[in-house]
Amino acid sequence: MTRLRSLRSGIFLTSSAAAILGIALLWTAIPALSQGKAASQTPRTADGHPDFTGLWNGAVNPVFIKSDDPLTSNLASRDGSLLNFERDFTLVRRADQNKPLYKPQFWEKIQQLDQNGNKEDPSYGCMPGGVPRMGPPAKIIQTAKEFVFLYVSPPAQGWGDQYRDIPADGRKHTPLQDLDGTWKGESIAHWEGDTLVIDTIGFNDTSWLEINGYFHSENMHVIERMHRDGNMLTWQATVEDPDVLIKPWTMNPRTVILNPDPQAELAESLPCVEHDLSHLVGKDHH
Amino acid sequence: MKRDILFPFAAAAVLTLLLPSMVAAQQKASMPRTSSGHPDLNGLWNGNTVNGPHLASEDPRVTNLPSRDGSLVNYERDGALIRRSDTNRPLYKPEYWEKVQQLDQNGNEADPSYGCMLAGVPRMGPPDKIVQTEKEIIFLYVSPAARGWGDQYRVIPMDGRKHTPLQDLDGTWKGESIGHWDGDALVVDTIGFNDTSWLDYGGYFHSENMHVIERFRRDGDTLTWQATVEDPDVLLKPWVMNPRVQRLNPDPKAMPMETLPCVERDLSHLVTKEHH
Numbered sequence: 397m398t399r400l401r402s403l404r405s406g407i408f409l410t411s412s413a414a415a416i417l418g419i420a421l422l423w424t425a426i427p428a429l430s431q432g433k434a435a436s437q438t439p440r441t442a443d444g445h446p447d448f449t450g451l452w453n454g455a456v457n458p459v460f461i462k463s464d465d466p467l468t469s470n471l472a473s474r475d476g477s478l479l480n481f482e483r484d485f486t487l488v489r490r491a492d493q494n495k496p497l498y499k500p501q502f503w504e505k506i507q508q509l510d511q512n513g514n515k516e517d518p519s520y521g522c523m524p525g526g527v528p529r530m531g532p533p534a535k536i537i538q539t540a541k542e543f544v545f546l547y548v549s550p551p552a553q554g555w556g557d558q559y560r561d562i563p564a565d566g567r568k569h570t571p572l573q574d575l576d577g578t579w580k581g582e583s584i585a586h587w588e589g590d591t592l593v594i595d596t597i598g599f600n601d602t603s604w605l606e607i608n609g610y611f612h613s614e615n616m617h618v619i620e621r622m623h624r625d626g627n628m629l630t631w632q633a634t635v636e637d638p639d640v641l642i643k644p645w646t647m648n649p650r651t652v653i654l655n656p657d658p659q660a661e662l663a664e665s666l667p668c669v670e671h672d673l674s675h676l677v678g679k680d681h682h
Numbered sequence: 683m684k685r686d687i688l689f690p691f692a693a694a695a696v697l698t699l700l701l702p703s704m705v706a707a708q709q710k711a712s713m714p715r716t717s718s719g720h721p722d723l724n725g726l727w728n729g730n731t732v733n734g735p736h737l738a739s740e741d742p743r744v745t746n747l748p749s750r751d752g753s754l755v756n757y758e759r760d761g762a763l764i765r766r767s768d769t770n771r772p773l774y775k776p777e778y779w780e781k782v783q784q785l786d787q788n789g790n791e792a793d794p795s796y797g798c799m800l801a802g803v804p805r806m807g808p809p810d811k812i813v814q815t816e817k818e819i820i821f822l823y824v825s826p827a828a829r830g831w832g833d834q835y836r837v838i839p840m841d842g843r844k845h846t847p848l849q850d851l852d853g854t855w856k857g858e859s860i861g862h863w864d865g866d867a868l869v870v871d872t873i874g875f876n877d878t879s880w881l882d883y884g885g886y887f888h889s890e891n892m893h894v895i896e897r898f899r900r901d902g903d904t905l906t907w908q909a910t911v912e913d914p915d916v917l918l919k920p921w922v923m924n925p926r927v928q929r930l931n932p933d934p935k936a937m938p939m940e941t942l943p944c945v946e947r948d949l950s951h952l953v954t955k956e957h958h
Binding site: 449522523524535537539542544546556557558559561563565567578579580658659661662664667668 | 798799800811813815818820822832833834835837839841843854855856858935937938940943944
């Protein structure tokens with residue numbers, strides 16, 4: 397304010413009305429410009445929270461690994477070819493050091509499930525992915541009271557179009573013993589600063605956390621955290637399951653990109669056809 | 683004297699002035715609206731009203747149904763009887779009459795919904811939940827547990843866009859839906875279907891050129907859905923399906939329940955041709 401006043405008095409000394417107008421316009425325009433830039437980076441809703449509404453169907457971290465990663469030498473077909481894509485994918489997954497740490501009495505069970513994954517994996521029998529395996533949504537609709545997450549399934553897995561309807565009205569969880577265990581559980585959202593936190597309990601014990609035989613109990617508790625930075629949305633889930641895990645498992649973060657086309661719509665998932673299962677001849681599981 | 687004569691007129695005039703606003707206020711109370719003035723369709727519409735498979739006791743068809751007295755015995759066969767006695771049927775071209783009959787008689791195997799396939803539009807009917815924003819309307823569906831079509835959703839853009847040319851669309855179960863307001867009615871216009879889904883039980887197949895127009899109207903806490911099916915390839919005239927009425931769930935915290943996944947291997951265990 398002091399600077400503004402001295403600036404104005406300086407301008408008055410030049411006695412140029414045009415200069416006054418010009419500087420005044422500039423003065424008001426600079427903060428407006430910088431605000432506009434910030435708003436375009438992370439839009440906010442009327443209640444001040446980051447706006448997650450949009451079609452988030454561009455992925456920035458698919459299974460491919462960078463060419464400077466030492467893993468690349470293990471993967472003969474990295475040069476843009478789809479040859480052996482699925483087996484490469486399995487190798488990349490198995491080389492990932494971020495694994496859930498199960499109690500020793502479950503180590504053999506995990507190995508059995510993993511080795512027979514082509515039959516044991518519920519998603520191979522057209523079952524849903526469930527939380528947290530279904531990952532970040534492809535589309536989000538945000539209102540003041542709730543979030544709707546829409547999912548498009550990978551055609552090969554064919555879990556069908558799934559949705560989650562997540563209240564953000566400050567409610568508490570239903571007591572666990574009153575919940576029927578389901579694939580998606582009971583999810584409730586709240587804000588921690590600019591991070592959306594989704595807390596879920598009330599699961600069945602059928603779904604897997606991931607592809608490698610990572611089962612869980614009905615007492616699993618999943619916390620998903622989502623953060624928007626400009627046109628990128630980062631999702632990360634933490635799995636607490638003291639019945640079977642030695643410590644909570646923080647899954648790898650996944651980042652999705654906003655679809656810039658305002659008219660783009662989700663493609664319909666192909667329905668899953670279960671009788672493929674009986675035609676499998678190897679134990680390949682990808 | 684002058685006052686006595688004028689008073690009724692004055693009273694009538696005041697009433698005439700007041701009446702429209704009173705009526706409007708009443709309508710406004712019974713019809714919540716969004717900030718843009720359109721009917722507010724937001725909510726969990728999962729209470730069925732009058733048109734489940736049950737018949738009112740005074741309906742003459744009740745005499746055909748020995749188990750109407752609150753018992754579930756024969757419930758599914760009764761449901762099939764009620765469906766078959768419905769006179770509102772799509773009128774197919776004569777060359778398809780035999781096909782429809784064949785599909786119907788083998789419905790337990792021919793009906794795509796018996797093989798865990800999706801119902802599609804219009805068979806999926808009115809949604810269980812609606813989330814309405816300025817630019818789009820989201821329909822969330824909860825499948826009947828016995829059929830297990832999975833949790834389905836539809837995204838209906840309301841931004842005034844036009845349909846993609848039909849030949850550029852991959853035929854799908856839900857097609858390409860676009861919504862617009864016709865007064866207080868929401869109209870959802872859909873093209874771009876596959877030819878796998880059925881319109882309803884009864885072998886009611888359709889072509890890829892099907893055009894479905896759904897109309898939604900809110901009256902207080904009820905929502906009426908009605909679909910019209912145009913398919914000149916196979917139908918002699920458009921079929922206006924029976925309206926279905928949903929009731930708003932009064933519990934603001936109620937959520938749609940998760941659907942049980944469909945298990946397809948049930949199909950090989952069927953021993954009769956019953957289809958319900």
